[in-house]
Amino acid sequence: MAIIPSPVDLAPLRRAPAWRTAEYICWLLPVAAYFLFPTSLSLLSQMAITGLFALSLDLILGYAGIVSLGHVAFFGVGAYAAGLLAKYGYGDPLLGLAIAGTVAAAVGYLSSFLVLRGSDLTRLMVTLGVAMMLFEAANKLTEFTGGVDGLQGVDMKPVLGLFRFDLYGKTAYWYSVAVLFVFFWLARRIVHSPFGLSLRGIKQNVIRMPAIGAPVHARLAAVYTLGAAYAGVAGALLTQTTQFVSLDVLSFPRSAAVMLMLVLGGTGSLYGALIGTLVFMTAHHFLSNLNPQYWQFWLGAVLVLVVLFARDGIMGIAQTVIKRVRGKA
Amino acid sequence: MRQLKSSIAAAALAFFAAAGAQAADLKIGLILPMTGPFASHGKQITNGIKLYLAQNGDTIAGRKVQLIIKDDAPGTSGDVSKRNAQELVIQDKVDILAGFSLTPEAFAVAPIATEAKKPMVVMNAATSSITTKSDYIVRTSMTLPQTTAPIASWAAKNKIKTVYTIVADYGPGYDAEGQFKKTFTAAGGQIAGEVRVPVNSNDFSPYLQKVKDTKPDAVFLFVPNGPMGIAFMKGFQERGLAQAGIKLIATGDLIDEDVIDAIGDPALGVINSFHYSEAHKSPENKAFTEAYYKAYPNDRPNFMAVAAYDGMRLIAEALKKTGGDADAEKFIAAARGLKWMSPRGPVEIDPATRDIVQTVYIRKVEKVGGKLQNIEFDQVPEFKDPGKQ
The missing domain is CATH 3.40.50.2300 (Response regulator)
Structure with missing residues (x-):
C-alpha cells in the first residue's frame, strides 16, 4: 500500500527497523539468565510464554486500540489445540505450534466480526463474553477437555526430534525463548510496515482513515486475527512445556493479569509487553514466596503506584528519562 | 511463613538439645492454594500439618522437618502447580511433595513426582484416579x-x-x-x-x-x-x-x-x-479437637485439617520404618499397608492402590x-x- 501522508513525525518509525544496541543487549539477557539462574528455568520459560501472550495483546490493544478483556480465549484455544493434538499422537512440538496458531487465528477471525461491530465498551463486553463461552464449553465437554480436572496424557515428542523436555526445564526454556524471539522479530517487522502504520492511524483517528483510502474494518480484522494467532501460539507453548492443560487457561483472571502486565510495561511498544511481564512475574514470584498469604496486597500496591506515577508504564518512564538525558547532552 | 518458621524452630530447640548430632533436614514442599477462592483449604491443611508437628515434635527419624509452602492460587491452574513442584525439587531440593487441595494440582504434579522420584502425599484432592497417575502417590484424604x-x-x-x-x-x-x-x-x-x-x-x-x-x-x-x-x-x-x-x-x-x-x-x-465429623466420639478426636482449638481458636477443625494431620503422621511413620530415608521406592513401600487410629476413626493405606481405606x-x-x-x-x-x- 501507499505511504500514508501524515503530519506526525515518522522519522523514528522509519529508523526503527534497524536493530539498536539496546535491543541486542536486551536479547542477550535470556542467554545470561540461563547461566545466572539455572534452577529457575521453569519460571523463566513461563515468563517467556506470558511475554509472548502480552505481545499478542499489545498488537491488538497497543497498536490497533482494540480493548479486549477476553484475549485469553485464543490463548486457551491454542493450549487445548496443542494438548489434544499431543494426546492423540501428534506430539511434535513445532507441528503443534503451527496448528494451534492456525486454529486460534480461525477463531480470532470468526469472532472479529462480533468484536469489531461496536465501540470500546461493547468490545470489552463481547470479548469477555466470547472468552466466557469458551470457558463454559471447555468446562462442559469433560470427556474432550478433562473439564475442571484438566487435560492429561499430553505426551510431547522431543523438539526437532532431538531435545527431550527435561525435569530441569532446559529444553522448555530454550524452546520458549526461541519461539518468543522469532515471533517478536516478526511482530517488529509487522508493526513497522505500512500495515502497522495504518493501524496506528486507525488508533489515532478512525474517522480520517477511510478518507485516505485505508480499509479500517479489514485492517482491524487482520490484526485481531494476527493477535489471536500469537495468543494461540503462546497457549500451545504453555501446554507443551507443562504437558498439562487446566481449565484455567481460559479463565478471566489470566486475561486480567496479561492486561495488567501490558499496562505496567507500557502499551504500543513491543518491548513494553516483555518488560511488563518480566517485572510483574518477578514481583509475583518474590512476593508470594515471601508471604504466601498476603502477597497480593503488595502486588496491588505496586500496580496502584504505577498507575498514579507512571501513566505510560515502564517504557514510558524509560523514554522520558532517555529524552531528558539526550536533551542535556 | 516467618511465624511458621519461628514456631517450628522454638519447638525444635528442646528436641535438638537432647537429640545431639542431626542428619540433614527433612524438607517437605507443600503445594497449596494459600490465597484466592480456595485459601481456606490451604489454611486448614497447614493447620493440620503444624498441629501434628507441634504435638509430636518436628524431628522425624533424626531429621528436623522443614516446611516450604508454595502458593499456587487459585489452585486450578496446573501450570503454576507444576512450576512450583519443579522449583521445590530443583531449587529447594525437597525430599517429599505434599499438600494438593484440588485435583488439577495433583494431576499436574504427578509426572514430576515420577520423574524426580519423590514421594507425593495427597492431603485433599478427591478425584478417584489421582493415585494411578504416579507410583509414588499416596493419599490420606478421601475419594469422591x-x-x-x-x-x-x-x-x-x-x-x-x-x-x-x-x-x-x-x-x-x-x-x-x-x-x-x-x-x-x-x-x-x-x-x-x-x-x-x-x-x-x-x-x-x-x-x-x-x-x-x-x-x-x-x-x-x-x-x-x-x-x-x-x-x-x-x-x-x-x-x-x-x-x-x-x-x-x-x-x-x-x-x-x-x-x-x-x-x-x-x-x-x-x-x-x-469420613470425618468434629463431633466424632473417640479419645483421639477429643485430643485432636482440643489441641486444634487451643492452637487456632478462630477456626473449626474440618476434614481437610484431619487429612493433613494424618498425612504428616503417615510421613512420620513411613520414615520411621525406613530409618529416615525418603527415597520414593522405600517410602512408598513403607507407606503401603500402614494402619493407625486417626481422629476420624481407624484408617489404612490400601497396599494395592496406595489410597486410603476408612470408615x-x-x-x-x-x-x-x-x-x-x-x-x-x-x-x-x-x-x-x-x-x-
Missing part, C-alpha cells in the same frame, strides 16, 4: 465415590425409594451423580429426576419447585461447598420441601465444619455421608450445645474407594 456410595446405599435401605439428583454442572458433580445413580439403582432405588445446575448459580427456586411437584422421597445434592450449598439449603427450607416430606441427602463436604455455621439452621436435619459415617445435622454438628448414627467400616473397582 468413597463418600458418595454410602449415602446411596443408606438411602436405599431406609425406605427412600425415589430420589431426585441435583448436582453442580462440573466434573466432580458428574462423578457424584454417576456414583449415586449406580449404587442407588443397584440397591433397588429409582431416580425420579436429575438436573445439573450451573456452578455458582445462587437461585434454585425453579429447580426446587419442580422437585416439589415431582414428590420424590429425597433429593440428593452435590455442589461445591460454599455459597451454592448455603443458597440451596435456604431455598429448600423456604419452599417448604422438608414439610412436604422430602428429605435432603448429600455428601458431607457440603456441610463441613468450615461452612456449616454460615448455612445456619436450614442445615438442620440434612442427612449426609462423610464412612452416615450423619445428621443437629444442634449440640448451641453449635451445629454432624452427628454420626450409622457407618460403613473399612470402606475402599469404589471408583477403582
Whole structure:
C-alpha cells in the first residue's frame, strides 16, 4: 500500500527497523539468565510464554486500540489445540505450534466480526463474553477437555526430534525463548510496515482513515486475527512445556493479569509487553514466596503506584528519562 | 511463613538439645492454594500439618522437618502447580511433595513426582484416579465415590425409594451423580429426576419447585461447598420441601465444619455421608479437637485439617520404618499397608492402590450445645474407594 501522508513525525518509525544496541543487549539477557539462574528455568520459560501472550495483546490493544478483556480465549484455544493434538499422537512440538496458531487465528477471525461491530465498551463486553463461552464449553465437554480436572496424557515428542523436555526445564526454556524471539522479530517487522502504520492511524483517528483510502474494518480484522494467532501460539507453548492443560487457561483472571502486565510495561511498544511481564512475574514470584498469604496486597500496591506515577508504564518512564538525558547532552 | 518458621524452630530447640548430632533436614514442599477462592483449604491443611508437628515434635527419624509452602492460587491452574513442584525439587531440593487441595494440582504434579522420584502425599484432592497417575502417590484424604456410595446405599435401605439428583454442572458433580445413580439403582432405588445446575448459580427456586411437584422421597445434592450449598439449603427450607416430606441427602463436604455455621439452621436435619465429623466420639478426636482449638481458636477443625494431620503422621511413620530415608521406592513401600487410629476413626493405606481405606459415617445435622454438628448414627467400616473397582 501507499505511504500514508501524515503530519506526525515518522522519522523514528522509519529508523526503527534497524536493530539498536539496546535491543541486542536486551536479547542477550535470556542467554545470561540461563547461566545466572539455572534452577529457575521453569519460571523463566513461563515468563517467556506470558511475554509472548502480552505481545499478542499489545498488537491488538497497543497498536490497533482494540480493548479486549477476553484475549485469553485464543490463548486457551491454542493450549487445548496443542494438548489434544499431543494426546492423540501428534506430539511434535513445532507441528503443534503451527496448528494451534492456525486454529486460534480461525477463531480470532470468526469472532472479529462480533468484536469489531461496536465501540470500546461493547468490545470489552463481547470479548469477555466470547472468552466466557469458551470457558463454559471447555468446562462442559469433560470427556474432550478433562473439564475442571484438566487435560492429561499430553505426551510431547522431543523438539526437532532431538531435545527431550527435561525435569530441569532446559529444553522448555530454550524452546520458549526461541519461539518468543522469532515471533517478536516478526511482530517488529509487522508493526513497522505500512500495515502497522495504518493501524496506528486507525488508533489515532478512525474517522480520517477511510478518507485516505485505508480499509479500517479489514485492517482491524487482520490484526485481531494476527493477535489471536500469537495468543494461540503462546497457549500451545504453555501446554507443551507443562504437558498439562487446566481449565484455567481460559479463565478471566489470566486475561486480567496479561492486561495488567501490558499496562505496567507500557502499551504500543513491543518491548513494553516483555518488560511488563518480566517485572510483574518477578514481583509475583518474590512476593508470594515471601508471604504466601498476603502477597497480593503488595502486588496491588505496586500496580496502584504505577498507575498514579507512571501513566505510560515502564517504557514510558524509560523514554522520558532517555529524552531528558539526550536533551542535556 | 516467618511465624511458621519461628514456631517450628522454638519447638525444635528442646528436641535438638537432647537429640545431639542431626542428619540433614527433612524438607517437605507443600503445594497449596494459600490465597484466592480456595485459601481456606490451604489454611486448614497447614493447620493440620503444624498441629501434628507441634504435638509430636518436628524431628522425624533424626531429621528436623522443614516446611516450604508454595502458593499456587487459585489452585486450578496446573501450570503454576507444576512450576512450583519443579522449583521445590530443583531449587529447594525437597525430599517429599505434599499438600494438593484440588485435583488439577495433583494431576499436574504427578509426572514430576515420577520423574524426580519423590514421594507425593495427597492431603485433599478427591478425584478417584489421582493415585494411578504416579507410583509414588499416596493419599490420606478421601475419594469422591468413597463418600458418595454410602449415602446411596443408606438411602436405599431406609425406605427412600425415589430420589431426585441435583448436582453442580462440573466434573466432580458428574462423578457424584454417576456414583449415586449406580449404587442407588443397584440397591433397588429409582431416580425420579436429575438436573445439573450451573456452578455458582445462587437461585434454585425453579429447580426446587419442580422437585416439589415431582414428590420424590429425597433429593440428593452435590455442589461445591460454599455459597451454592448455603443458597440451596435456604431455598429448600423456604419452599417448604422438608414439610412436604422430602428429605435432603448429600455428601458431607457440603456441610463441613468450615461452612456449616454460615448455612445456619436450614442445615438442620440434612442427612449426609462423610469420613470425618468434629463431633466424632473417640479419645483421639477429643485430643485432636482440643489441641486444634487451643492452637487456632478462630477456626473449626474440618476434614481437610484431619487429612493433613494424618498425612504428616503417615510421613512420620513411613520414615520411621525406613530409618529416615525418603527415597520414593522405600517410602512408598513403607507407606503401603500402614494402619493407625486417626481422629476420624481407624484408617489404612490400601497396599494395592496406595489410597486410603476408612470408615464412612452416615450423619445428621443437629444442634449440640448451641453449635451445629454432624452427628454420626450409622457407618460403613473399612470402606475402599469404589471408583477403582
